[in-house]
Amino acid sequence: MTTFNSLGLSDPILKSLDTMGFEETTPIQEQTIPLGLAGKDVIGQAQTGTGKTAAFGIPMLEKINKGTKSVQGLIVAPTRELAIQVAEEMNRLGKGKGVRALPIYGGSNMERQIRSLKTNQIVVATPGRLLDHIRRKTIKLSHVHTAVLDEADEMLNMGFIDDIRDILKALPEERQTLLFSATMPKAIRDIATTLMNSPEEVKVKAKEMTVENIEQYYVEIPEKHKFDTLTRLLDIHDPALAIVFGRTKRRVDEVADGLQARGFSAEGIHGDLTQGKRMSTLNKFKQGRIEILVATDVAARGLDISDVSHVYNFDIPQDPESYVHRIGRTGRAGRKGESISFVTPREKDQLNLIEKITKKRVERLKVPSSEEAARGQQKVAVDKLVDTIGNTDLKHYSQSANELLEQYDASDLVAAALKMMTKERSEVPVRLSHVQPISVKNAQRDKNKGKGGKKNYRGGGKRNFNSKNKSRNRNFNGSKGKRGNFQKRNSSN
Ligand SMILES: Nc1ncnc2c1ncn2[C@@H]1O[C@H](COP(=O)(O)OP(=O)(O)OP(=O)(O)O)[C@@H](O)[C@H]1O
Numbered sequence: 081m082t083t084f085n086s087l088g089l090s091d092p093i094l095k096s097l098d099t100m101g102f103e104e105t106t107p108i109q110e111q112t113i114p115l116g117l118a119g120k121d122v123i124g125q126a127q128t129g130t131g132k133t134a135a136f137g138i139p140m141l142e143k144i145n146k147g148t149k150s151v152q153g154l155i156v157a158p159t160r161e162l163a164i165q166v167a168e169e170m171n172r173l174g175k176g177k178g179v180r181a182l183p184i185y186g187g188s189n190m191e192r193q194i195r196s197l198k199t200n201q202i203v204v205a206t207p208g209r210l211l212d213h214i215r216r217k218t219i220k221l222s223h224v225h226t227a228v229l230d231e232a233d234e235m236l237n238m239g240f241i242d243d244i245r246d247i248l249k250a251l252p253e254e255r256q257t258l259l260f261s262a263t264m265p266k267a268i269r270d271i272a273t274t275l276m277n278s279p280e281e282v283k284v285k286a287k288e289m290t291v292e293n294i295e296q297y298y299v300e301i302p303e304k305h306k307f308d309t310l311t312r313l314l315d316i317h318d319p320a321l322a323i324v325f326g327r328t329k330r331r332v333d334e335v336a337d338g339l340q341a342r343g344f345s346a347e348g349i350h351g352d353l354t355q356g357k358r359m360s361t362l363n364k365f366k367q368g369r370i371e372i373l374v375a376t377d378v379a380a381r382g383l384d385i386s387d388v389s390h391v392y393n394f395d396i397p398q399d400p401e402s403y404v405h406r407i408g409r410t411g412r413a414g415r416k417g418e419s420i421s422f423v424t425p426r427e428k429d430q431l432n433l434i435e436k437i438t439k440k441r442v443e444r445l446k447v448p449s450s451e452e453a454a455r456g457q458q459k460v461a462v463d464k465l466v467d468t469i470g471n472t473d474l475k476h477y478s479q480s481a482n483e484l485l486e487q488y489d490a491s492d493l494v495a496a497a498l499k500m501m502t503k504e505r506s507e508v509p510v511r512l513s514h515v516q517p518i519s520v521k522n523a524q525r526d527k528n529k530g531k532g533g534k535k536n537y538r539g540g541g542k543r544n545f546n547s548k549n550k551s552r553n554r555n556f557n558g559s560k561g562k563r564g565n566f567q568k569r570n571s572s573n
């Protein structure tokens with residue numbers, strides 16, 4: 081066990097960590113914070129949800145000179161939501177020292193950003209908006225001593241590489257560059273090293289690329305049965321919060337609408353929505369006001385929402401890296417999670433490729449029948465009832481209960497109560513537009529075709545964004561997740 085204390089951090093930073101409830105370092109933090117503090121360039125690779133943000137954030141904050149009122153630390157992230165989230169985490173980490181991070185991203189007020197830029201020493205930006213500021217000379221980067229590419233492999237992928245080169249060119253040559261991600265294909269690592277100054281490569285040793293606290297399943301299923309299977313699985317699993325990934329924006333809209341029509345609390349998020357809509361949907365999801373987020377890959381990377389218990393790959397992802405990031409939205413910070421990928425018969429090769437690259441076998445799950453789904457829904461009601469017996473003072477109801485028992489059969493009474501509590505699904509038919517199955521060959525060809533081209537991440541574009549649940553009893557904050565070993569003391573996400 082390594083404590084933050086033993087890394088020689090300053091009191092203000094230790095104070096923030098204490099407030100955040102971080103007690104021990106995670107392995108990537110233990111290995112990269114000393115390198116970061118020593119001014120080394122670092123390529124850091126560690127599994128999803130294992131605290132990479134603090135791994136690069138803490139050394140950056142330690143090196144901010146409070147007396148200099150200019151941008152000294154720059155973090156670049158691929159999506160607006162992630163830029164905002166990373167800025168929030170940096171603000172928590174920097175609170176003790178009084179250092180603030182400003183998120184800058186497209187779709188928000190540029191003038192306001194320009195005013196705030198004068199008072200913040202750390203900027204967390206998406207590449208497009210940052211370049212706008214650089215070109216308009218509305219950001220001063222001559223004092224930046226630390227630059228971080230979060231989700232580095234994504235940032236150095238074909239869609240972003242030119243922007244990243246331009247951004248790095250605008251920074252002082254004398255600087256520290258840190259790259260972090262859960263995945264780092266070799267070709268990208270090679271590009272990365274050309275942008276850095278003899279980097280130290282830290283790869284947290286793990287047998288598999290995915291975290292072991294995610295139970296990974298797949299169902300083999302023809303395209304036309306996917307939607308009904310999804311609703312059955314949702315009824316059986318009764319997730320605290322779930323993310324359903326679809327391949328395209330249209331797909332996301334159709335699945336979200338379909339789920340709503342069947343009475344689920346679901347909304348979609350993708351790159352064609354306004355920034356305001358994206359934020360409000362994500363916030364509702366974080367607060368548990370919607371239970372199912374249907375998303376393109378725009379939500380695949382970095383997002384840290386602790387109560388996500390299930391990830392469904394309604395469409396199998398284009399590449400194994402995307403799979404790793406998508407399922408990594410659950411099972412964070414030591415919690416448990418489950419992922420279920422839908423594989424059409426022609427997509428079995430793609431699943432095999434994912435298993436090979438991630439070095440993890442994905443287990444087959446039987447497609448549930450409608451009877452099983454109905455039993456699943458009933459079980460939710462039964463659990464609620466049993467939970468109420470255990471945790472509520474029922475004195476108030478005992479007189480009515482006794483009167484009813486004199487008139488009716490006990491089993492009829494319980495059955496009636498269960499029926500009232502069971503959410504019976506509407507059977508409205510839901511039809512989705514046809515999508516092409518992914519084959520390893522096609523995925524490869526699409527990848528090559530896109531080389532050098534611009535991948536429109538901001539707009540989404542081509543790169544779009546079980547019943548074994550240990551405890552079905554949701555407590556009031558909606559959490560069903562089990563606590564793992566590097567939990568915060570007072571987790572308040
Ligand atoms: N040492 C720690 N102790 C307890 N909780 C921590 C610690 N470090 C980070 N966390 C928490 O763990 C969660 C995941 O951290 P973070 O988002 O940085 O993961 P990540 O490695 O960047 O994941 P991804 O690859 O998905 O981006 C966050 O809620 C964070 O606050």
Ligand SMILES: [Mg+2]
Nearest residue numbers: 132133230382
């Ligand atoms: Mg991250």
